[in-house]
Amino acid sequence: MLNSLRMSMGWVHTWMGLVLGFVLMICFFFGALSVFDREIDRWAIPDTRFEPQPMPSFDKVLKPVFEQLQPDPVDMAATERRVVGSLPDPETLKLESLFAYNTHRDPVLLIGGEFAIPNEPIDPADDHQHVHGRATVNPATGELLNDDALKIGSDWFYPMHFSLNLNWMMLGYWIVGLAALVMLAGLVSGVIIHRKIFREFFTFRPWKNLFRSSLDLHNMTGVVALPFHFFFAFTALVIFASNIYLPVTHTTLKPLHEHHEMLEAARTGLPHEPSGVAAPLASVDAMVAEAKRRWAERDMAGDVGFLTINHLGDENAYVSIYRAGSDRVALVGEGIHFDASTGEVIREEPPRSVVSSIDEFLTGLHLQHFEHWMLRWLYVFGGLLGAICIATGFVLFVEKRKARHARNGSQGSRIVDALAVTTVTGMVLAAVGMLVANRLLPADLAGKGQWEQTAFWSVWGLAFLHAALRSSPVAKARHNPAWREQSLLVGLMSLSAVGLNWVTTGDHLIKTVFTDTYWAVAGVDLSLIVTALVAFYAAAKLRAPVAAQQKEQAVSRNKQVNAYD
Amino acid sequence: MISQAALQTTNRVIAAILGGYAFTWGFSVLGIATMVALGIDFHEAETAISLVAFLVFLGLFLWTFAANSMIRVWLVLAGGAGVMMSVGLMLQNSLLS
Numbered sequence: 001m002l003n004s005l006r007m008s009m010g011w012v013h014t015w016m017g018l019v020l021g022f023v024l025m026i027c028f029f030f031g032a033l034s035v036f037d038r039e040i041d042r043w044a045i046p047d048t049r050f051e052p053q054p055m056p057s058f059d060k061v062l063k064p065v066f067e068q069l070q071p072d073p074v075d076m077a078a079t080e081r082r083v084v085g086s087l088p089d090p091e092t093l094k095l096e097s098l099f100a101y102n103t104h105r106d107p108v109l110l111i112g113g114e115f116a117i118p119n120e121p122i123d124p125a126d127d128h129q130h131v132h133g134r135a136t137v138n139p140a141t142g143e144l145l146n147d148d149a150l151k152i153g154s155d156w157f158y159p160m161h162f163s164l165n166l167n168w169m170m171l172g173y174w175i176v177g178l179a180a181l182v183m184l185a186g187l188v189s190g191v192i193i194h195r196k197i198f199r200e201f202f203t204f205r206p207w208k209n210l211f212r213s214s215l216d217l218h219n220m221t222g223v224v225a226l227p228f229h230f231f232f233a234f235t236a237l238v239i240f241a242s243n244i245y246l247p248v249t250h251t252t253l254k255p256l257h258e259h260h261e262m263l264e265a266a267r268t269g270l271p272h273e274p275s276g277v278a279a280p281l282a283s284v285d286a287m288v289a290e291a292k293r294r295w296a297e298r299d300m301a302g303d304v305g306f307l308t309i310n311h312l313g314d315e316n317a318y319v320s321i322y323r324a325g326s327d328r329v330a331l332v333g334e335g336i337h338f339d340a341s342t343g344e345v346i347r348e349e350p351p352r353s354v355v356s357s358i359d360e361f362l363t364g365l366h367l368q369h370f371e372h373w374m375l376r377w378l379y380v381f382g383g384l385l386g387a388i389c390i391a392t393g394f395v396l397f398v399e400k401r402k403a404r405h406a407r408n409g410s411q412g413s414r415i416v417d418a419l420a421v422t423t424v425t426g427m428v429l430a431a432v433g434m435l436v437a438n439r440l441l442p443a444d445l446a447g448k449g450q451w452e453q454t455a456f457w458s459v460w461g462l463a464f465l466h467a468a469l470r471s472s473p474v475a476k477a478r479h480n481p482a483w484r485e486q487s488l489l490v491g492l493m494s495l496s497a498v499g500l501n502w503v504t505t506g507d508h509l510i511k512t513v514f515t516d517t518y519w520a521v522a523g524v525d526l527s528l529i530v531t532a533l534v535a536f537y538a539a540a541k542l543r544a545p546v547a548a549q550q551k552e553q554a555v556s557r558n559k560q561v562n563a564y565d
Numbered sequence: 566m567i568s569q570a571a572l573q574t575t576n577r578v579i580a581a582i583l584g585g586y587a588f589t590w591g592f593s594v595l596g597i598a599t600m601v602a603l604g605i606d607f608h609e610a611e612t613a614i615s616l617v618a619f620l621v622f623l624g625l626f627l628w629t630f631a632a633n634s635m636i637r638v639w640l641v642l643a644g645g646a647g648v649m650m651s652v653g654l655m656l657q658n659s660l661l662s
Contacts, residue, residue, distance in 0.1 A: 008630045178582065184623045234619060241615035248593045249611050252650070256598065256657045260607035359612045 009189035017186045018397055018416065021390045023164070023179040025423040028390065030161035031232070032383025033153070033431065035368065035376050036527075038105040039520035040153030044438045046505045048138075048145065049521060050107045055100065055304040056139040058284035062111065065142055066098055071115045071131040079131050083119035087131070093117065096130060096274075099308045102139070104326040104371050109139045113312075125254075150449030152434060156456070162236065165453075170244065176236070177245050183233035190222055211399040218392040221385045228382040229389070235366040238359070269346045270337055271316035279315040282343035291321040291336045294348060300334060301327045305369075309340060318346060325369040330360035387424075394420035398474065406477035414474040418467040418482070425486035426463030428531070432493045433459035435528075439500035484542035491535035494528040501525060573635075581629040584642030589622040591649030598656035 033040065042049050056062060071090045080087050087093075098113035112134030121129050136145040150156060159165055166172030204216045222229070237245055249257045265272035284307075292302035305324025311317040317340035325331045335349045352360065364370070368379060394416065402413040437455035441448050463486060470482040501521070502508040512522035593614045600610035625642065632638045 005631050009627070012627065012630045181619070181622060181626060184619075185626050188623070188627060237619040238615050241618065242611055246590065246593050246615065246618055248590060248597065249607075252590075252594045252654065253597055253657060255661055256601060257607065259661055260601075264607075353606075353609060355609050355613045355616075359616060362616070 006193050009192040013186055013189040013193055014397065016182045017390075017393055020179040020182040021393055022419060022423045023175055024183055024390050025387055025427060026164060027161050027176060027179060027183075027236075028383050028386035029427055030157045030431075032380045032387070034158040034161055035379045035383070036523065037151075037153030037158045038103070039523055040157060041151040041155075042107070042518075042520040043501065043524040044152040044435065045145075045149045046443075046507070047149070048108050049505075049507070049518060050140075052105055052107050053102075053109075053139045055102055055288075055307065056109070056142070058100075058288065058307065060285075061139065061142040062100060062137070063281075063284075065111065065135070065137050065144065066095065066113065068144060069095060069098075069111065069113055069133050069135055071133045075132045079117065079129060082123070082126055083117065083121050083129055085119055087117055087119060090115075090131075093131060095133075095312055097308065097310045097312055099306065101306050103305065103324065103369050104303070107139075108145060109137045111135055111137055148446065148448050149443075150452050152438060152452065156434070156453070157431065162240075173240065173244050177240065180233040180236045184230060187222070187226060187230050187233075191226075194219060211396065214392045214395040214399065218389055218396055221389040221392070225382050225385040225389070229386050231362075232366060232382075232386075235362050239363050239366060268337075270318055271311065273316070274311040274314040275316045277315040278313055279317065279341040281309075281313070281317070281340050284309075284319055287319050287338040287343055288321055290338070290343075290345065291323075294336060294345075295323055295334060298334070305331075312340075315341065317341060325364065326371040329364040329370055330357075331364050331367060331369050333360070391420070391424045394424070402474055403477045406475060409475075411475055414471045417474045417480050418464070418471040421467035421471070421480060421482045421486060422460070422464040425483065425490055425535075426460055426467060428490050428535075429463050429486060429493065430456050430460035432490060432497055432528070432531070435497045436493055436500060439497065439504050479542075484539050487535045487539040487542060491532040491539065494532035494535065498525045498528050576635055577630055580635065580638050580642060581626045584639065584646075585622050585625040585629065587646035588625055588642045588649075589618050591646035591653065592621055593618050594653035595649040595656070596653075598653040598660070602656055602660060 071093055073090075076087060076090060093115035095113045096116040098111065100109060100111045102109045112132060114130040114132055116130055119129070121127060135147065136151075137143070138145055156165065162173065162176055163170075164172035164175060166175070204213070204220055206213045206216075242249055261272055264270075288304055288307075291304070295302045300323060303324040303326065304321055305326075306320075306322040308320045309317060310320070319338045319340050321336050321338070323334045325333070330352075333349075333352070336345060337347045337349075338344065339346050368376065398413045398417045398420065402417075405411070405413045434452055434456040437452050441451055445451065466486065467480070467482040470485070471480045474480050498509075507518070507521050509522060509525055512518045512525065596614040596617070597607075597610045600613065601607055605613075629638050629642075
């Protein structure tokens with residue numbers, strides 16, 4: 001296409017990058033926030049502002065909690081549509097399997113399980129149907145925490161970066177997947193179209209015009225973090241490969257997969273199906289102690305990260321205990337499986353093979369459950385560099401075309417500019433606006449999380465309207481004042497979020513940094529202040545081109561006047 | 566009236582995304598089935614292919630835009646997908662019988 005390799009790659013870079021760039025902004029920005037999702041949760045749910053705790057005793061704390069676990073009403077409704085007849089009363093459903101999961105940054109514990117249902121599936125291929133339930137527990141007391149309190153970090157910003165929180169038909173996942181592929185294509189095509197990549201890497205001319213300095217910044221942020229960007233886009237696809245993006249083993253190769261599962265169950269001794277004979281549960285604490293003893297023998301840190309029980313209450317039930325991933329890149333591992341009724345070890349997982357080591361290393365490096373705070377901050381900066389790379393791409397697109405579009409009467413660059421404002425400053429406004437709403441809405445408001453989500457989308461929608469309404473100067477080859485106005489608003493809202501946190505919880509920065517140190521909340525507050533400073537600086541800088549523009553117009557008017565003399 | 570250039574571009578984009586995906590799917594089916602036939606553990610094969618598949622997709626995606634002949638592009642993408650899918654399924658059947 002377009003005669004030469006560089007021209008065709010230029011087309012891919014420009015147009016695919018533009019269309020999916022709006023999605024990539026969301027991925028990079030909310031991905032960067034996800035690095036500190038648990039800390040944002042603490043900021044948003046003041047009741048949980050205490051120190052991270054290890055997995056509590058199963059027998060004493062968790063067992064009674066699991067007895068209170070209820071099927072999720074949303075999942076009940078979704079499952080009901082896929083089975084014959086209506087589901088029984090949720091109170092009567094029996095818990096079939098369960099899990100408990102925590103990391104070194106979690107003061108609260110996430111638990112969940114699957115409830116068995118008697119109904120036949122409508123589609124026979126859709127077997128193994130069950131209803132899910134999940135809850136958040138305070139591990140110190142064993143009390144269930146308010147489900148209405150939305151974990152803004154780990155249940156909103158985090159899923160935003162891989163699903164756009166558009167769950168209908170998994171649409172968000174697919175859009176993000178395509179965006180990830182386009183990110184990879186954008187990186188490769190970007191390298192091909194910039195022949196002097198080494199020299200451009202060291203070129204930054206902020207004093208030149210907007211187009212030049214944006215191009216330099218685009219190249220610099222693209223190249224300096226190229227391995228980072230490539231890695232994240234690539235592993236994003238790998239992480240969801242077998243379940244979402246390329247589910248060949250669940251579709252085309254399902255028969256082979258099931259055959260393997262049966263062989264595997266026979267080989268490992270972990271029963272694939274329940275036997276139907278009821279059996280009691282032995283002490284899980286004793287199994288945890290045994291697992292820790294075995295890890296210690298292998299000279300490994302012994303915190304439990306993930307605990308599951310399958311075929312609960314059945315003779316074939318087994319308990320799987322996995323080690324937390326604080327001290328290495330792979331997520332959880334070194335699983336040890338116990339017979340649930342006797343407490344005997346059925347199987348200790350062998351060391352990983354080369355292929356799964358590579359896979360676990362790559363996906364683990366993306367999901368970063370390890371304990372390394374400096375690396376965590378580097379991830380944030382890498383994500384923000386990606387966002388800068390894409391945002392400058394929008395600026396380049398507009399600056400390159402707006403003069404021509406103004407001459408032709410085209411609205412193209414105006415539309416792109418308005419969407420760019422929406423996905424750059426508008427997106428930050430939505431995120432900060434959600435935090436402000438979180439502090440303004442009363443904690444006991446029914447459906448508070450729903451209101452916070454409404455606030456998020458409303459702020460974003462208003463930011464789009466504002467950007468679109470203010471964008472008419474772009475069609476005349478001038479600058480959109482919305483950039484500056486939204487920057488100012490980002491600054492003001494960020495500062496008010498910090499102020500509101502102080503007023504509503506009493507946790508001001510002197511307390512959270514010095515007198516009663518709590519870095520999760522202090523970190524969010526400090527980041528909001530830095531955001532405000534950057535936003536105010538940007539707003540001040542953005543005054544210059546508008547002023548220059550006015551001066552230029554005045555000069556050209558004078559010239560015209562002089563010409564008539 | 567849609568211009569000739571717009572139609573050609575649409576053809577490229579569809580080939581790159583859907584054609585590339587179909588080829589990658591066939592590649593994964595054949596790849597996993599072949600590795601299992603060679604005695605490699607099923608999940609090992611699945612993981613190994615997932616690490617390679619998206620690089621294949623990326624290569625095809627870029628090639629579709631760079632290639633001169635769209636007929637050749639479609640022949641490789643759709644033809645390759647069909648052939649690999651059929652051979653993969655035949656392999657699966659023979660492994661299970």
